[in-house]
Amino acid sequence: MATQTIEFKEPAARLPAPAHPEGEDLREMQGEKMVLNIGPSHPSTHGVLRVLIELDGETITKAVPDVGYLHRGDEKIAENMTYTQFIPYTDRLDYLAPLANNVAYALAVEKLLGIDRNLPPRCQYIRVICCEMARISAHLLGLGAFAMDVGAMTVFLHTFTEREKIYNLCESLTGARFTTSYTRIGGLSRDLPPGWIDQLRKFLSEVIVNLNETETLLTRNRIFVDRTRDVGIISRALAIDYALSGPNLRASGIEYDVRKANPYLCYRDLEFDVAVGSVGDCYDRYLVRMEEMRQSVRILHQCIQKLPGGPDNRVGEPVNVADGKTVLPPKQKVMTHMEELIHQFMLVTQGVNAPAGEIYFGAENPKGELGFYINSRGGGTPHRLKIRAPSFVNLGILPAILPGHMMSDMVAILGSIDFVMGECDR
């Protein structure tokens, strides 16, 4: 990956000169600063982020993000239920990509159980399909909302047309459009429904058309480029210092993708490129997301081709691990066989019997690295479950990059960082 150095105007140069400490008059000449409260209910804070900004004219001199308006105590809730019961709560983390959250959580628990490396191949492929669909869905919304924040309303509705199709796919796959809860510990709640792969294929051919349209509307649009280029620059060092992850990190020129760096599921067998930006401004973040969606389409095409068992699974490839102590046995057997009945009873009442120990698993989610840290003392419930929410970590950089920008830039920066408060506040 060739990196290029681009000279750009330092945003801080637009800052007013600091007042001389001795000159009280000078400070008066500079005038009073205005503190403006943005949010928690503001059209461009995408949920309930609150930012307190200090303005000198229209230039931001200080920014303090204030999170927690959507705090539900998910981590504490997890301590009081079995591992399986927590799956629906993961839908509500990054609610733009619930399928990817389901997969990441299931993989974390499976890592604790020591079965994450020997999942059935069909299960792995279906999970990758879920993750990449979720990525397209989340990025479509991220881009649409970003464009709407800088004024291009039409893009938002164009991307929503495609998201609608993804929701339809989710509906026929999981039964729910939004709160999917599709994965189970050690597998999936069900196999692909018949004809689903054809629907997916149709969607993939349509989404590319839509992406091209969006690109015509934005990528070379002079106003959009003016609004985003050299705005909200995150340098490589800054990105690392603030532990950014996901597209925001890659836009700063760091080629780090958990799917490549630490492959999970069947990502090792799939070909895709990691999109990397050069400058780390809002425009780069836009371009990286755009390219990631194209790469996701590429991955999905490969998955369709390589899916073990084919679309209809006539050969009966398993989608769950063959272990009655982890995955609920088939209902028919529960009703007729003693052993399966006991397994069913134990799983439902006690949960999976996890070993004592602690693990961390991070997955490449649309917003960044979604990590689950599980501290287990054995038994069916975690002793402590910590969620590393990428949106929360990514938002931490706001005080570092907002000062020196104008108020309109703040909107562009917030849009380009693409956060979800459900995940940030969890």
Place this chain on the structure above:
Amino acid sequence: MFESIQYWDPAAQFVLFSALKILVVFGVTMGFVSLAVVAERRVSAWIQDRVGPNRVGIPFTNIRFLGLGQMLADGLKFLLKEDFTPNYVRTVYFWLAPAITMIPAFLTLAVIPFGSTLGNSSNRMVIADLNVGILYTFGIVSLGVYGIVLAGYAANSKYPFLGGIRSSAQMISYEIAMGLSVIPIFLLVGSLNLGDVVGYQSGGLHTWLVWKQPLAFFIFLIAAFAETNRLPFDMPESETELVGGYHTEYSSMKFALFFLGEYANMIASCSMMVTLFFGGWTPPWGASAATTLWAGLGHVAWFLAKMIAMMLLFIWVRWMLPRFRYDQLMDLGWRRFIPMALFNILVTAFVVALWQR
């Protein structure tokens, strides 16, 4: 009965016809404003792959009229909403601002010739046939900014305040560019009367001033976007930054006045552009003043058709482009358009001096 009007004394005739014209123009403009609101929603829906409001027709029947009943429904909704006045506002200005925004938009229409005559040559289809028509227009248009600034100030709240500041800077700077851009037109025509400008272009499509002054038209068009506070220049409103800007604190009919003001401004700008650059009421094959009633109405229809086409351009642009940043907008106005307009004036002046004298 109507024949006897001819024998009235001229002053009484003037009063009667002026009053009639004012009533008709006001009524038609208001109709167009509400139509424009529906058109905006329908056109944006087509652009965005949606259906748009197509349901409202006559209540309790299945007659829908393409959803044109939405015009009435929108109006009713505005009237029935709670008219809320926050207790921290500066009340007098708070009430004054919407009216000040709306009135100048309508006043501008007074000097625009929207037709030739209705058969009787003494009765021209313009409310006020001023010799300094364009100067009057710019004078009135500048008043429009007061409403917005006042609204920003009166609301006594931070978001409207920022909106008010932005709009005052924006409208003042673009007025300069707009004013400078039309000077070449008057150098060519040799009169400030808008009727004479139309007369100059009455020879047909090829005499329209848009061909002779494309640069002036370009600057005027962009400045008109800025003057009417529409995307890509809707900084004072910018609903994703300032949450509506100067009208954040307004509700119900007071908000509706701002809304109507914006669309009335759009109609005024479009009429102005049609008059200045697209031959006003003349059909593309050229025409002189109408001698029959039907020819006169035809001219009015041509004017309206051209205006609607311009309005569609306004709507189309709004839904296709992102918004500028405030400093970029000022940069564009002061560092690009004003020098361009000055250059245009110089070149036109030279051409006029060398070839036409």
